[in-house]
Amino acid sequence: MTIDLSSPLELPCGARLSNRICKAALTEGLADPMNRATPELERLYRLWSEGGAGLVITGNVQVDRTHLERPGNVVIDGNGGIEALRAYAKAGAVAGNHLWMQINHPGRQTPIELNPHPLAPSAVALNLTGGYGAPREATEDEILDLIRRFAHVATVARETGFTGVQIHGAHGYLISQFLSPIANRRTDAWGGSLENRARFVLEIARAIRAAVGADFPVGLKLNSSDFQLGGFTLDEAIAAVGMLNDAGIDLLELSGGNYEQPAMIGLGGDEAARAPVRESTLRREAYFLEYAAAIRPVARMPLMVTGGFRTTAGMAEALNSGAADVIGLGRPMCVETDLPRRLLSGEIDRTPAWESLLKLAPGEVGPEVDAQRRQLIEMLGKQGWFCLQLIYLGQGKGAKPGMGLHEAFVEYPRNEAATAARLLHSHVQ
Numbered sequence: 001m002t003i004d005l006s007s008p009l010e011l012p013c014g015a016r017l018s019n020r021i022c023k024a025a026l027t028e029g030l031a032d033p034m035n036r037a038t039p040e041l042e043r044l045y046r047l048w049s050e051g052g053a054g055l056v057i058t059g060n061v062q063v064d065r066t067h068l069e070r071p072g073n074v075v076i077d078g079n080g081g082i083e084a085l086r087a088y089a090k091a092g093a094v095a096g097n098h099l100w101m102q103i104n105h106p107g108r109q110t111p112i113e114l115n116p117h118p119l120a121p122s123a124v125a126l127n128l129t130g131g132y133g134a135p136r137e138a139t140e141d142e143i144l145d146l147i148r149r150f151a152h153v154a155t156v157a158r159e160t161g162f163t164g165v166q167i168h169g170a171h172g173y174l175i176s177q178f179l180s181p182i183a184n185r186r187t188d189a190w191g192g193s194l195e196n197r198a199r200f201v202l203e204i205a206r207a208i209r210a211a212v213g214a215d216f217p218v219g220l221k222l223n224s225s226d227f228q229l230g231g232f233t234l235d236e237a238i239a240a241v242g243m244l245n246d247a248g249i250d251l252l253e254l255s256g257g258n259y260e261q262p263a264m265i266g267l268g269g270d271e272a273a274r275a276p277v278r279e280s281t282l283r284r285e286a287y288f289l290e291y292a293a294a295i296r297p298v299a300r301m302p303l304m305v306t307g308g309f310r311t312t313a314g315m316a317e318a319l320n321s322g323a324a325d326v327i328g329l330g331r332p333m334c335v336e337t338d339l340p341r342r343l344l345s346g347e348i349d350r351t352p353a354w355e356s357l358l359k360l361a362p363g364e365v366g367p368e369v370d371a372q373r374r375q376l377i378e379m380l381g382k383q384g385w386f387c388l389q390l391i392y393l394g395q396g397k398g399a400k401p402g403m404g405l406h407e408a409f410v411e412y413p414r415n416e417a418a419t420a421a422r423l424l425h426s427h428v429q
């Protein structure tokens with residue numbers, strides 16, 4: 001039987017996704033100065049709901065206001081805003097799609113201006129120049145408190161009308177830090193062996209399942225590899241998935257990388273840390289499909305793969321190879337929110353690949369800017385460009401695909417600084 005993008009999918013908890021396309025988590029930066037949901041989020045998520053994806057996953061929502069991924073994150077830690085969350089959930093599921101809240105703690109990837117000494121498994125700083133402070137090793141009590149916080153946020157998500165949650169265990173944030181032998185140097189029950197490093201994610205999954213009940217979808221986003229020498233490897237991901245089989249996960253999303261090696265958007269990745277993959281599959285568009293195929297035999301839950309999918313042919317191949325049950329779409333959804341509907345109807349057979357289309361135009365920067373600096377402007381400008389599109393959509397201005405990379409490079413940090421300056425509560429412990 002061939003599976004096409006419009007085939008429904010039943011999840012282990014009994015919930016049903018109406019098709020195989022998911023709008024993957026995209027951080028929005030549209031919360032209010034108390035990190036509560038806003039009408040801008042409602043507007044953005046109504047667009048995505050009406051866009052046709054069977055599953056829409058929110059940008060990362062934090063469990064602690066002192067640990068933000070960026071200043072405009074939504075936080076749920078007793079900061080109020082319950083009615084705003086209800087309105088957000090209602091708008092985001094208006095078309096009958098599933099709407100899952102992604103729950104996160106950024107750990108050492110918290111920007112330094114928001115917290116100079118964030119909590120992490122160990123006091124190991126990111127290997128990046130500037131931007132992130134020296135972390136502090138979490139105590140056992142703090143670890144137990146964090147697990148309770150994840151479960152609390154999941155309960156609030158359920159109570160306010162989100163139809164599921166996704167635990168963010170990927171991309172170098174706190175859970176992924178616990179899994180990484182580089183970031184986690186602990187010698188107690190939370191570090192050392194893979195079993196110990198995976199304890200944090202397992203305990204979070206169990207606590208959430210106990211809090212939300214058996215019939216509520218709980219997803220997990222996990223790195224198929226950190227793509228770093230000495231980091232969390234594909235073999236470890238395979239073993240961790242074996243441990244997660246009994247933790248009540250309804251959908252396992254596979255991604256990869258972290259701030260040091262941004263493989264999740266097709267960049268970085270230490271070549272020496274790549275697992276050998278079959279030559280015939282190397283040219284596939286999706287970054288992590290070979291990794292998903294290696295994880296598939298052990299995973300008893302449905303798998304979603306995100307990163308690089310741009311054609312219906314590539315998506316159908318991934319579904320029919322058995323490596324993926326759901327296709328995640330990220331960057332294309334930043335500009336055209338109705339792509340799933342058009343892909344499903346056959347109106348289009350591919351999405352724009354903005355990540356390769358976007359280039360610094362001649363004359364956008366002066367001749368004094370050297371090649372290295374141009375590369376930096378292009379890389380950071382691209383990330384800012386995608387983030388700004390979501391802000392414009394939320395503000396009702398429409399996407400601005402004609403915006404230049406240099407403009408995005410300048411405007412995005414300005415926007416972030418202004419959002420940080422408006423925050424009304426203390427973000428430093």
Ligand SMILES: Cc1cc2nc3c(=O)[nH]c(=O)nc-3n(C[C@H](O)[C@H](O)[C@H](O)COP(=O)(O)O)c2cc1C
Nearest residue numbers: 024025026027059060264307308329330331386387
């Ligand atoms: C602007 C932007 C924001 C993102 N925010 C999140 C996030 O909040 N949580 C997350 O798990 N991934 C996040 N991602 C990663 C995407 O979910 C996805 O894994 C990545 O973009 C690769 O998929 P794509 O090739 O379809 O874009 C973000 C990516 C972009 C470009």
